[in-house]
Structure formats: structure tokens, C-alpha cells
Amino acid sequence: MKVNYLSNKKELKEWADTVKLRDGHRCVICGVTERINAHHILPVEIEETRLWLENGISLCPKHHKFSRNFSAHNNPFVFLYWLEIARPEQYKKIKDFVLANYLSIFNFH
Numbered sequence: 095m096k097v098n099y100l101s102n103k104k105e106l107k108e109w110a111d112t113v114k115l116r117d118g119h120r121c122v123i124c125g126v127t128e129r130i131n132a133h134h135i136l137p138v139e140i141e142e143t144r145l146w147l148e149n150g151i152s153l154c155p156k157h158h159k160f161s162r163n164f165s166a167h168n169n170p171f172v173f174l175y176w177l178e179i180a181r182p183e184q185y186k187k188i189k190d191f192v193l194a195n196y197l198s199i200f201n202f203h
Contacts, residue, residue, distance in 0.1 A: 105145055106138075113150030121154035123164070123176070131158045133166050135177070135188055142195070148187040151177070 110132035120127045133153045136143045143149040151166075159167045166173045178185040 102144070109145045109147070109150060112147060114152050116147065116150075117152035120152065121157055122152055122180070123157045124154060126154040126156075129155055131155065133158050135166070135174075135184075136191070143191060148184050151181075151184070 113132040114130055117130075119130055121130060130152050131154070132150050134144070135149050135151060138144055153166060157165050157173075159165055162168050164172050164176070174185070177188075
């Protein structure tokens with residue numbers, strides 16, 4: 095599904111600002127406060143969770159995209175494992191959504 099970013103630009107900016115405010119305008123992994131990104135844990139293309147606060151997390155550029163060892167984009171398995179340990183309530187909400195909407199046909203519950 096293709097996202098019309100122009101029509102959603104204001105809402106996405108408000109979502110990003112709210113995520114950053116919730117996280118204290120810092121990378122939740124390392125605490126850096128410069129150039130913080132609001133990252134969608136589930137892809138922005140999923141309409142149901144696009145503006146869902148629990149689907150956002152504040153990350154520095156290193157932990158968002160650039161680290162090969164630990165970034166949401168380059169090593170999502172490590173990132174999700176960290177999320178499960180460091181932010182268990184947020185991880186559970188994401189996991190429950192995925193199980194209910196994408197994996198329920200496999201009876202993984």
C-alpha cells in the first residue's frame with residue numbers, strides 16, 4: 095500500500111512530535127539528544143498503526159539507521175529483542191497487534 099505522505103504530513107509531524115515528547119527528546123537507547131528521529135516500529139504503510147503512539151520510538155541516527163550492530167533498520171531482530179527487554183509494555187502492544195492481524199492464521203498464540 096502506498097502512503098500519501100502529502101495528505102498525512104501534518105498528522106505524521108504531530109505524531110513524531112508526540113513520540114519525541116513522550117521519550118524526553120532523546121534516543122531511548124543511548125540518551126543522545128541531537129537529531130532525534132521518531133521511528134515507526136511497524137511500517138508507516140500500515141494504516142491502523144501509522145499514528146499509534148505505541149508504534150513510535152525516539153532514536154538517534156545511529157540507532158535508527160546507521161549502526162550495523164544495533165539499529166532499527168539494519169538489525170531489526172536485535173532492535174526488537176532490545177524493545178522486548180527495555181520496554182515490555184510497548185513491545186507487548188506491538189506483538190499483540192501483529193498476532194491478531196497478521197499471524198492469527200498460524201495459531202501462534
